[in-house]
Amino acid sequence: MNQQIIQEDDIRREEEFNARIAAGKTIEPKDWMPERYRRQLLRMMSQHAHSEVVGMLPEGNWLTRAPSLMRKAVLLAKIQDEAGHGLYIYSGAETLGTDRSEMIDQLLSGKAKYSSIFNYPTLNWADMGAIGWLVDGAAIVNQTVLAKCSYGPYARAMVRICKEENFHNKQGYQIMAVLMRGTKAQQEMAQDAMNRWWWPSLMMFGPPDKDSPNSGDLMRWKVKLQSNDDLRQRFIDRTVPQAEAIGLRIPDDKLKWNPQTRHYEFGEINWEEFNNVIRGNGPCNKLRLKQRRDAHAEGNWVREAAAAYAAKHARA
Amino acid sequence: MSNQHQWPAWEVFTQKTDGEAHEHAGNVHAPDAEMALLNARDVYGRRQEAVNIWVVPSSAITASTPDDVGPFFDPANDKMYRWPNYFKTPDGIKQI
Secondary structure (H helix, E strand, C coil): CCHHHHHHHHHHHHHHHHHHHHCCCCECCCCCCCHHHHHHHHHHHHHHHHHHHHCHHHHHCCCCCCCCHHHHHHHHHHHHHHHHHHHHHHHHHHCCCCCHHHHHHHHHCCCCCCCHHHHCCCCCCHHHHHHHHHHHHHHHHHHHHHCCCCEHHHHHHHHHHHHHHHHHHHHHHHHHHHHHCCCHHHHHHHHHHHHHHHHHHHHCCCCCHHHCCCHHHHHHCCCCCCCHHHHHHHHHHHHHHHHHHCCCCCCCCCCEEECCCCEEECCCCCHHHHHHHHHHHCCCHHHHHHHHHHHHHHCHHHHHHHHHHHHHHHHC | CCCCCCCCEEEEEEECCCCCCCEEEEEEECCCHHHHHHHHHHHHCCCCCCCEEEEEEHHHCCCCCHHHHHHHHHHHCCCHHHCHHHCCCCCCCCCC
16 A cells, blocks of 8 residues: 555544544544554553552561451452452553563563552551552542543453452551551551651652653543642542541641642652652662562462363363 | 463453343453353452353454444444334323
8 A cells, every 4th residue: 555545544543533532432442543542551551550469569568467367358358459450450451452471571570660659668567557548549549530531441440440449548547547546656656657658659640740751642642631740639638637537647847728729738749769769779679579570480380280270171 | 481371361241140131341361261260250259249250262252343333333223213212102192
């Protein structure tokens, strides 16, 4: 075919695609989509799936040390959900034409990114509370909006995930609330976790709008429906009263309710720290990757056994 | 690393309660049907979302294509008489 005809065809298809997006239609795997849309979604979805999987590691650290059998059972159920969330999103991402095994290879080789929040250590039991309440709380704010995004498989995975995240959020808040009703040492433990997790949680929404390189395209395509800064503000507005209700202090001297805007004003986020963690220099980057690789290697015999069993019965 | 052949995908259909139709829930990877059922239970039925599960090899599904959506469904477009409200009822009839 003549080059010019191909180009004109692509332009026409992209115009149709943009019109469908503008009309609020959902894009499905077999629909034509611009290559950049496919690439950006694949980048976002695979990073998101990796984050769910790596996110199991900081919490897995506390499974054997959770303070009661009930707490162990609850934490285990929460972590199992994270594995499920990873699977939902990998499954959605595969519809864009990349195998899950390829994405997992990219994670294990260190090529793929995941949420930098999981490169912070979990030092005490209250960290389980802070993660469920703050980290999953931030994820809910983000994912509730993603559940309305233009790509069908991603949106549907988010709907499912949001239902389950509310359990994570509440179990985390309950851990914090119980500690805050406890001894002075327990209260200090909760506040310490709060101090360490608050700022990294705010960073989860990504760089400020003025420095967010991919946001323009993603907003235009309705993959993102709200900007990083708007989502961050929404998280702060809903979380501050929750902290106050149980007597936790937000570690930000500049935090102040603005009755005019009806939003909280807050201090400067340390973006240098954020960029440093993304570049691989956070407290636990190397440890997380090692843990993930070890877990994958240790599970190899299970995968081999299942494959051998299937092959044997396929012959029979 | 993972460097092995990827297990085939299976589409998962769950029945929420007795008597309802099975609905598509998502998919799983598994080496065989038996493992696909177990994986489907763990991924799509952790909160009692299903009383019965079907798994079907994804490769066994044939789907209509979005490109043909116009012509493919065209035969239904000019047959509005398939809906009862197409027909006018004479005045005075309360129920038909």
